[in-house]
Amino acid sequence: MGLLSKKDAKLITDPLADNNPITIQVLGICSALAITAELKASIVMAISVTFVLGLGNVVISLLRNIIPSKIRIIVQLTVVAALVIIVDQVLKAFAYELSKTLSVFVGLIITNCIIMGRFEAFALGNGPWKSFLDGIGNSLGYGIILIIVGFFRELLGSGTLLGFKVLGDPIEKTGIYAIGYENNGFMLLSPMALIVVGIIIWVQRTKNKALVEDH
Amino acid sequence: MENRTDKNSYTIIFAIAMVVIVGALLAFTASSLKPKISENQRIEKQQNILYAMGVNNNDESSANFVSTAKAPELFGQYITKQLVITGNDVREDDQAYLIDLKKDKAAAAGDASKRNLPLFIGEKDGKTFYVAPIYGKGLWDAIWGYVSMDENMVIQGAYFDHKGETPGLGANIKERFFMDDFIGEHLLDAKGNFKGVEVAKGNGDPTNENKTDNKVDAIAGATITGNGVTAMIKSDLKLYKPYFDNLKN
Numbered sequence: 001m002g003l004l005s006k007k008d009a010k011l012i013t014d015p016l017a018d019n020n021p022i023t024i025q026v027l028g029i030c031s032a033l034a035i036t037a038e039l040k041a042s043i044v045m046a047i048s049v050t051f052v053l054g055l056g057n058v059v060i061s062l063l064r065n066i067i068p069s070k071i072r073i074i075v076q077l078t079v080v081a082a083l084v085i086i087v088d089q090v091l092k093a094f095a096y097e098l099s100k101t102l103s104v105f106v107g108l109i110i111t112n113c114i115i116m117g118r119f120e121a122f123a124l125g126n127g128p129w130k131s132f133l134d135g136i137g138n139s140l141g142y143g144i145i146l147i148i149v150g151f152f153r154e155l156l157g158s159g160t161l162l163g164f165k166v167l168g169d170p171i172e173k174t175g176i177y178a179i180g181y182e183n184n185g186f187m188l189l190s191p192m193a194l195i196v197v198g199i200i201i202w203v204q205r206t207k208n209k210a211l212v213e214d215h
Numbered sequence: 216m217e218n219r220t221d222k223n224s225y226t227i228i229f230a231i232a233m234v235v236i237v238g239a240l241l242a243f244t245a246s247s248l249k250p251k252i253s254e255n256q257r258i259e260k261q262q263n264i265l266y267a268m269g270v271n272n273n274d275e276s277s278a279n280f281v282s283t284a285k286a287p288e289l290f291g292q293y294i295t296k297q298l299v300i301t302g303n304d305v306r307e308d309d310q311a312y313l314i315d316l317k318k319d320k321a322a323a324a325g326d327a328s329k330r331n332l333p334l335f336i337g338e339k340d341g342k343t344f345y346v347a348p349i350y351g352k353g354l355w356d357a358i359w360g361y362v363s364m365d366e367n368m369v370i371q372g373a374y375f376d377h378k379g380e381t382p383g384l385g386a387n388i389k390e391r392f393f394m395d396d397f398i399g400e401h402l403l404d405a406k407g408n409f410k411g412v413e414v415a416k417g418n419g420d421p422t423n424e425n426k427t428d429n430k431v432d433a434i435a436g437a438t439i440t441g442n443g444v445t446a447m448i449k450s451d452l453k454l455y456k457p458y459f460d461n462l463k464n
Binding site for chain 1: 237
């Protein structure tokens with residue numbers, strides 16, 4: 001990280017672990033539950049959010065001194081919505097296949113609380129470069145959790161990863177299905193995403209006691 | 216500085232300016248990209264129809280269309296006739312594939328004889344395929360598809376798509392394992408009455424060996440999307456029954 005000062009680098013690395021938006025700040029849970037039934041969707045969502053949050057943070061940061069405080073939430077919402085729609089339209093015109101994969105996420109990106117959360121908490125009070133790094137860091141932290149959850153849910157729920165039958169064929173009984181293994185259909189349902197996120201939080205706090213709040 | 220942005224007049228001016236700028240930006244993007252987008256959608260329809268009659272680039276497990284560049288040419292080559300059926304009237308129309316089923320359904324207001332039903336007749340390896348579009352609703356949003364049949368209304372191929380079903384659950388209707396199950400299924404029952412194909416849970420035939428049971432195996436966790444597929448097959452393909460009856464006489 002020769003390019004970044006130590007303080008700037010922390011903006012990216014902090015949200016990856018000790019200040020993770022999902023497991024520590026508990027933001028963006030709704031989309032984490034909705035789309036992690038398969039790994040591919042998790043990856044697409046992670047990339048989309050990285051793009052929107054990185055860019056959105058810069059826009060909000062540039063406007064931070066002229067946004068009237070009374071309507072700042074509406075302004076933030078308009079910026080995210082406009083960004084997402086423009087990206088969706090451009091993809092529809094030039095990368096039609098990709099846009100079809102993305103279509104279901106458009107609404108979820110706009111309502112993702114991480115985006116509004118970072119605009120409010122960071123971009124309104126910091127310069128564009130720092131805001132950009134903060135946006136990238138937080139969306140990567142979000143993406144990591146999404147990909148971990150997606151990995152386990154697709155592997156245990158469907159026995160596949162990115163659509164490849166890594167565990168064998170459940171109908172023809174090859175691979176580990178030959179010895180009586182069955183897919184756990186329960187993993188495909190949203191509540192299991194919450195449980196997987198819970199386990200990640202548990203593991204993370206066991207490893208780093210400083211994260212445990214005392215009440 | 217702080218005071219200036221707190222003023223009501225400033226707030227209102229800012230809001231108006233923002234709406235104008237963002238609105239203009241979105242309008243500009245939408246209108247300048249529209250021709251390109253509708254061209255993409257037109258080619259996609261051709262790819263869908265070709266897919267249903269078995270003209271595709273499928274590999275072992277995933278569903279792949281013929282390439283975008285080749286679709287218009289192949290469409291002209293394989294689809295020999297495009298028909299529009301209205302009541303008892305059947306006419307040829309080479310723009311039939313552009314009919315918007317949703318609008319047509321709404322315009323007919325429940326009167327089946329007023330519907331403009333597109334039907335695409337294709338030839339491949341000496342076999343005739345009758346491809347019909349279907350349209351319905353899933354859990355979150357619209358679902359649609361194309362079903363190709365032979366003259367006895369036995370399904371030869373199916374393509375389903377959706378606007379916003381849940382990834383990993385309802386969205387799996389466009390996966391091979393689901394769509395391929397429909398191949399060979401009979402839409403008519405043993406007596407020759409229209410029955411459709413039901414997306415059924417626990418029908419005791421998960422490998423789908425029984426092709427005359429009017430059932431395919433459902434996707435776990437996608438009950439409502441599956442019911443939507445059942446419903447659109449039943450309501451939309453039923454309308455083509457008179458055409459197939461005439462075909463035999």
